[in-house]
Amino acid sequence: MxxxxxxxxxxxxxxxxxxxxxxxxxxxxxxxxxxxMGMGGVVxxxxxxxxxxxxxxxxxxxxxxxxxxxxxxxxPGIDEFCKELGKFIxxxxxxxxxxxxxxxxxxxxxxxxxxxxVSAVELNLSCPHAEGYGASVGSDVGxxxxxxxxxxxxxxxxxxxxxxxMSDMVTISQxxxxxxxxxxxxxxxxxxxxxxxxxxxxVLGNLYGGYSGPGIKPIGLRCVFDVYKSVxxxxxxxxxxxxxxxxxxxxxxxxxxxxxxxxxxxxxxDAAEKISSEMIELLDQExxxxxxEIIGLAHQ
Amino acid sequence: xxxxxxxxxxKIVPETPSIKTFYFNYDLDYVPGQFVMVWVPGVDEVPMSxxxxxxxxxxxxxxxxxxxxxxxxxxxxxxxxxxGPYGKGYELEGERVLAVxxxxxxxxxxxxxxxxVFKGQEVICALGARTLNELLFYDRFKELSEVxxxxxxxxxxxxxxxxxxxxxxLKDIDLVITCGxxxxxxxxxxxxxxxxxxxxxSLERYMKCGIGLCGSCVVDGLRVCVEGPVLKTEExxxxxxxxxxxxxxxxxxxxxxxxxxxx
Ligand SMILES: Cc1cc2nc3c(=O)[nH]c(=O)nc-3n(C[C@H](O)[C@H](O)[C@H](O)COP(=O)(O)OP(=O)(O)OC[C@H]3O[C@@H](n4cnc5c(N)ncnc54)[C@H](O)[C@@H]3O)c2cc1C
Ligand SMILES: Cc1cc2nc3c(=O)[nH]c(=O)nc-3n(C[C@H](O)[C@H](O)[C@H](O)COP(=O)(O)O)c2cc1C
Ligand code: FES
Numbered sequence: 001m002x003x004x005x006x007x008x009x010x011x012x013x014x015x016x017x018x019x020x021x022x023x024x025x026x027x028x029x030x031x032x033x034x035x036x037m038g039m040g041g042v043v044x045x046x047x048x049x050x051x052x053x054x055x056x057x058x059x060x061x062x063x064x065x066x067x068x069x070x071x072x073x074x075x076p077g078i079d080e081f082c083k084e085l086g087k088f089i090x091x092x093x094x095x096x097x098x099x100x101x102x103x104x105x106x107x108x109x110x111x112x113x114x115x116x117x118v119s120a121v122e123l124n125l126s127c128p129h130a131e132g133y134g135a136s137v138g139s140d141v142g143x144x145x146x147x148x149x150x151x152x153x154x155x156x157x158x159x160x161x162x163x164x165x166m167s168d169m170v171t172i173s174q175x176x177x178x179x180x181x182x183x184x185x186x187x188x189x190x191x192x193x194x195x196x197x198x199x200x201x202x203v204l205g206n207l208y209g210g211y212s213g214p215g216i217k218p219i220g221l222r223c224v225f226d227v228y229k230s231v232x233x234x235x236x237x238x239x240x241x242x243x244x245x246x247x248x249x250x251x252x253x254x255x256x257x258x259x260x261x262x263x264x265x266x267x268x269x270d271a272a273e274k275i276s277s278e279m280i281e282l283l284d285q286e287x288x289x290x291x292x293e294i295i296g297l298a299h300q
Numbered sequence: 301x302x303x304x305x306x307x308x309x310x311k312i313v314p315e316t317p318s319i320k321t322f323y324f325n326y327d328l329d330y331v332p333g334q335f336v337m338v339w340v341p342g343v344d345e346v347p348m349s350x351x352x353x354x355x356x357x358x359x360x361x362x363x364x365x366x367x368x369x370x371x372x373x374x375x376x377x378x379x380x381x382x383x384g385p386y387g388k389g390y391e392l393e394g395e396r397v398l399a400v401x402x403x404x405x406x407x408x409x410x411x412x413x414x415x416x417v418f419k420g421q422e423v424i425c426a427l428g429a430r431t432l433n434e435l436l437f438y439d440r441f442k443e444l445s446e447v448x449x450x451x452x453x454x455x456x457x458x459x460x461x462x463x464x465x466x467x468x469x470l471k472d473i474d475l476v477i478t479c480g481x482x483x484x485x486x487x488x489x490x491x492x493x494x495x496x497x498x499x500x501x502s503l504e505r506y507m508k509c510g511i512g513l514c515g516s517c518v519v520d521g522l523r524v525c526v527e528g529p530v531l532k533t534e535e536x537x538x539x540x541x542x543x544x545x546x547x548x549x550x551x552x553x554x555x556x557x558x559x560x561x562x563x
Contacts, residue, residue: 024515024523026551029541033521045515045551053549057345057367058337060509062303062383071514076552084551198306199341199379265513 002283002290004040004276008234008256009158009182011093011119013040015279016291017247017272020238020261021046021097021122021162022071024269028088038273041093043259044081046124048099048133049109051077055129056205061194066213066240067262068194070129070206073099078109082116093119095160099133106147107154114155121157123147126164126188128210135164135191141175148179158182160236165190165219169226177231185236185259186223190216213262216240221253228254228296242266244278251291252298304339304383309376310356316434318363319404320372323356326382330357332411333389333479333502333530337510339381343370347507347525349408349479350385353415360407360436386510387529390500392416394474399445400466400488402428402480406436408502408529409479417444424448424469428462428480431455463487470495477530478502482556486543489536501536502529506549516551 004015018041024030025045034042054074061068075081078098096113098121100106110121125144127134137143144161152159161176162185163169173184189210194203220239227235237255241247242263250258263271288294311323330350338359339345344367352358363372374380390412397416401409406427416423423445429435432455441447449457450465458465463484470476476492478485479502492499505517505524512526519541522528527535536542545553 023513024518026515026547027518029521030515030518030523036521051550051552054508057508058304058339058381059345060511060513062511064303067513069509069513071508074508074514074516074550076548076550080552084553196304196306196341196381199381201341203304203339203381205344262513265511269512 002280002288004279004291006257006291008236009120011041011158013093013257015040015272015276016257017275018095018236018257018259019043020259021124023261023264025097026075028085031094032088032090033269035090035092037269038276039092039260040257040272041095041119042090043095043097043122045075046073046097046099046127047075047078047081047109048073049078049105051075051080058203058205061203061209063194065215066211067265068192068204068209068211069189070204070209072206073127073130073133078112082112085116089117095120095122097122097124097162099124099127099130101132101137103143103147103150107150110151110155110159114157119157120182121151121155121159122185123151123159123161124188126162128164128189128191129206129208134188138164138172139166141172144172145175145179148176148181152180160185162186162188163223163227164188165223169223170230173227173230177233181233183234183236183256184227184231185238186227187216187220187239190219212239213266214240214242217246221249224250224253224255225298229299241275242271244275244282247275247279248282248294251294252296254296254299256295304381306379306381309374309378309380312374312376315360315436318434319360319436321351321358321360322371322374323352323358324380324382326357328357328385330385331389332415333408334385334387335529336382336384336386337507338371340367340370340374341379341381343367345381347510349502351407351410353411360404362404383510387525388527390477390530392419392421392475394421396422396424396473398466398469398473398476399423399425400462400476400478400480401425402462402484403430403434404436405479405502406441409477410437410440412477413441413444424473426450426462426466426469428484463491466491470497473497475500482543482546489533493533493537498533499536500530500532503531503542504529505546508549516547516549
């Protein structure tokens with residue numbers, strides 16, 4: 001039986017399925033719960049310098065092929081968040097996700113996360129529905145280079161920029177690798193919109209949202225494929241993984257580990273456990289002896 | 301069902317000066333205690349318990365802010381969006397049930413009492429309100445069960461908190477169900493638990509997604525929108541946050557401790 005475990009940037013993920021940022025990631029209690037339920041690691045909600053309430057409701061819509069969300073980065077601010085985490089240090093890696101609009105704030109936030117004891121920092125350069133943050137930052141290659149370079153210089157833990165889906169993934173991946181990133185997370189949600197025909201209105205309070213879940217798997221796979229072939233640092237795949245089969249496809253595209261978000265909705269709190277056992281079954285069935293054998297296999 | 305459906309308001313009944321019931325056609329099965337997310341197009345989306353289960357379904361809304369005020373401004377024929385039903389409802393076990401209700405909590409308890417009586421359970425209701433004309437569904441509860449009333453100002457029934465009259469009603473009770481202000485429910489829980497009677501309480505937390513993803517409604521590790529809103533004694537006992545604090549939309553802790561229980 002294949003043992004599901006990866007080492008990546010000095011961290012061990014067992015299984016290599018990590019809770020994605022923004023899902024059950026606001027409180028110590030919920031992060032702890034997700035580890036109990038089988039996650040190999042967890043990413044916190046993206047946290048900024050100051051508290052933010054997020055966008056007005058509706059902030060989520062089920063669109064059959066997936067989910068649109070426009071949470072709008074609600075968070076209590078870094079100081080309050082660290083207080084919330086308190087003494088909670090899980091037995092699995094915990095990755096602190098941060099967002100900001102400039103380099104200084106990214107550095108300050110990352111240092112606070114490191115001081116608090118996180119295992120790695122994830123830089124949110126990719127949220128598509130919070131103006132001035134996320135993808136607005138991630139689409140400015142010069143700014144991305146500056147942010148990554150300076151965060152890497154100022155913290156000792158691994159730094160993972162999280163990228164938005166772009167038509168050119170190659171340039172941005174090479175930039176963050178040059179800047180010293182220890183791995184790349186791809187992708188965040190895809191900017192999108194829902195309109196209700198009966199009322200003639202956009203549904204989301206923020207009008208625009210981010211698309212996640214099964215419908216974005218082909219987009220995520222393509223992005224991971226492109227990142228993998230452009231850089232040597234590991235890729236953490238994300239986007240529409242809800243089954244063991246999805247997971248295998250993502251590893252074959254070049255992921256060294258995966259993040260799970262919407263699958264908590266599609267499969268339940270124990271999504272990681274279910275997906276792990278499906279992966280093991282499929283790997284055995286296809287005759288693979290280890291997970292390493294399939295990482296990047298699609299690049300033959 | 302998680303897709304949003306658009307429904308037309310068929311009937312509006314003013315219940316008290318601050319509470320109205322909105323009836324609509326909706327083809328869904330639900331367990332009393334479950335809730336829906338209600339979209340007021342262009343304004344807000346808010347969680348509401350389903351309060352009626354016959355040919356028409358309904359929500360019973362207390363006006364307290366922008367979203368609920370917009371709902372109160374709607375007319376028959378206007379349209380709202382509904383998604384759900386979400387969460388876990390009441391599990392009506394035992395032969396004798398005591399329902400302890402505070403204010404708008406009657407919206408979630410009324411269909412539970414209706415169902416319990418229909419199943420042949422004997423029900424006693426203890427209704428609490430600030431004042432007589434804010435007492436919700438008195439006639440409805442009275443038709444179904446034995447009713448006791450407490451008001452803060454003594455304008456009807458016992459002058460004081462509903463939790464003060466509860467102790468005397470516990471004889472031979474197999475289950476206590478409760479919905480109302482959290483400090484009231486915490487006290488209900490303690491009193492019933494001292495008598496070793498199981499409790500099911502319907503919690504309220506700030507909700508964004510309603511489907512268990514965003515984490516805004518969590519109490520300790522439990523999602524009120526999925527594992528709740530109705531939680532049982534075994535779960536309630538483990539919660540450190542129950543009756544202590546809730547969270548603002550940003551996730552900041554906000555103390556629930558106020559000098560007085562109020563509906
Ligand atoms: C499971 C559940 C069932 C509920 N059932 C009913 C019901 O049957 N009848 C009823 O009148 N009320 C019910 N509520 C409470 C109702 O959702 C709030 O009163 C309503 O959201 C207030 O919105 P507002 O814009 O008018 O007020 P605001 O001015 O926005 O806020 C006023 C208060 O309402 C709370 N609130 C605002 N938005 C939300 C939200 N999205 N989720 C939770 N709380 C919120 C705030 O924390 C604040 O305390 C229920 C709440 C929950 C969680
Ligand atoms: C409700 C919700 C909130 C999210 N919040 C964040 C966030 O704060 N920071 C972030 O980097 N990504 C956030 N995301 C994006 C996810 O981390 C993930 O990249 C995306 O949902 C794609 O993966 P999935 O298809 O497995 O959900 C959020 C997604 C959802 C559905
Ligand atoms: S409201 Fe989002 S998890 Fe409950």
